[in-house]
Amino acid sequence: DQQVKQNSPSLSVQEGRISILNCDYTNSMFDYFLWYKKYPAEGPTFLISISSIKDKNEDGRFTVFLNKSAKHLSLHIVPSQPGDSAVYFCAARYSYDKVIFGPGTSLSVIP
Amino acid sequence: NAGVTQTPKFQVLKTGQSMTLQCAQDMNHEYMSWYRQDPGMGLRLIHYSVGAGITDQGEVPNGYNVSRSTTEDFPLRLLSAAPSQTSVYFCASSYEGTSGSSTGELFFGEGSRLTVL
Numbered sequence: 001d002q003q004v005k006q007n008s009p010s011l012s013v014q015e016g017r018i019s020i021l022n023c024d025y026t027n028s029m030f031d032y033f034l035w036y037k038k039y040p041a042e043g044p045t046f047l048i049s050i051s052s053i054k055d056k057n058e059d060g061r062f063t064v065f066l067n068k069s070a071k072h073l074s075l076h077i078v079p080s081q082p083g084d085s086a087v088y089f090c091a092a093r094y095s096y097d098k099v100i101f102g103p104g105t106s107l108s109v110i111p
Numbered sequence: 112n113a114g115v116t117q118t119p120k121f122q123v124l125k126t127g128q129s130m131t132l133q134c135a136q137d138m139n140h141e142y143m144s145w146y147r148q149d150p151g152m153g154l155r156l157i158h159y160s161v162g163a164g165i166t167d168q169g170e171v172p173n174g175y176n177v178s179r180s181t182t183e184d185f186p187l188r189l190l191s192a193a194p195s196q197t198s199v200y201f202c203a204s205s206y207e208g209t210s211g212s213s214t215g216e217l218f219f220g221e222g223s224r225l226t227v228l
Contacts, residue, residue, distance in 0.1 A: 009151070032215040043115075043201055043219030046156070050216075089153060093215035097161065098144070098169060100206075103153035 002049065003027050004102040012108045016106070019077040021105050023090030028090040034099070035064060035075045038087045043077050047088075080109045113137050117202050117220035124192045124227045130188040132223050134202030142205040143185040144169070144217070145158040145177065154201065160185055192227045199224050 005024045008056045013019045016109055021041065025033075031052050034045040050057040050064045055066050090102040118133045122154060136143065144159035146169075156169030157164075176188040178185040189196060203217040 006153075034215055034217075036217075041222075043203075043221050044217075045219070046216045048215045049216060091154075091215075091217075098156055098159050098167070098217055099203075099217055100156060100170070101146070101154035103151060 003101070004100050006068055006090050006102040006105050008030055008105050009103070010106040010108070012110060013080045015109055015111050016079045019075075019080045019084065019109065021075040021077075021088050021107065022088070023073045023075075023102055024071055025092050027092070027094075028071075029094055032093040033064070033066060033073050034091045034093065035062075036091060037084075037091040038089060038104070044089060051061075073091060077107075082108075082109050082111050085109045092110075115202055115204055115220035117183050117200075117223050119223060120221065121224050122190075122226070124147050124225065126193060126227060130189050130192065131188075131200075132200055132225070134185045134187065134220060135183050136185075136202075136204040136218070137183065138204060138206065138218065139182060140204035140206045140218070141182070143179065144203050144205075145175070145185070145187045146201045146203065147171065147196075148201060148222075149198050157187065157200075189225075192225075194227045197225060197227045 034049040035047040038044040048062045068072045087104045087106050091105045093099045115136045141162045145153040145157040154183045158177040160166045200223045202220045
């Protein structure tokens with residue numbers, strides 16, 4: 001039973017527009033939520049995180065929103081650039097313990 | 112600045128063979144873990160360790176063994192390889208800061224692609 005879900009396997013967005021990637025989770029014990037970006041033949045790289053006690057975190061073009069009541073988080077990329085084309089993984093951490101990943105969303109930013 | 116180093120990068124095994132995937136980190140991280148990536152399944156946690164001498168099972172531990180005798184190394188052993196273990200394996204590490212300063216950020220190696228025939 002998946003604890004971290006990303007229901008959209010893929011997403012296409014025009015360059016310059018906003019990309020919104022969604023993630024749902026089932027376990028209230030997670031204390032941190034993270035987003036990772038992955039290019040083919042490389043390891044995932046950390047993008048941005050948010051504590052479970054916050055509802056928003058921003059870093060440049062990337063903003064993560066957390067809605068705890070809905071057990072939902074989203075990653076906004078504004079403006080989207082062709083170099084953002086990659087697979088994005090949502091992840092959640094139990095307190096100082098294991099980190100669980102979702103299945104990923106493949107983002108294509110069209111020039 | 113090596114970070115997390117995985118060896119080998121590629122490996123082909125026959126069913127029933129055993130092997131060890133090596134993982135080493137030079138960042139003095141307490142936390143280390145192994146994931147496998149399969150199409151449509153994302154990254155699934157195999158085993159993890161919160162410090163030397165301590166290991167625990169993740170989501171898909173069957174068929175794999177780990178040990179953590181030093182802070183730096185966290186090898187993953189396949190005891191009797193099966194075609195279902197064909198995958199890309201990633202090792203990751205993380206520091207645990209004091210006063211709740213850790214954000215859970217994982218540092219990943221470049222991956223080891225394993226094919227079991």
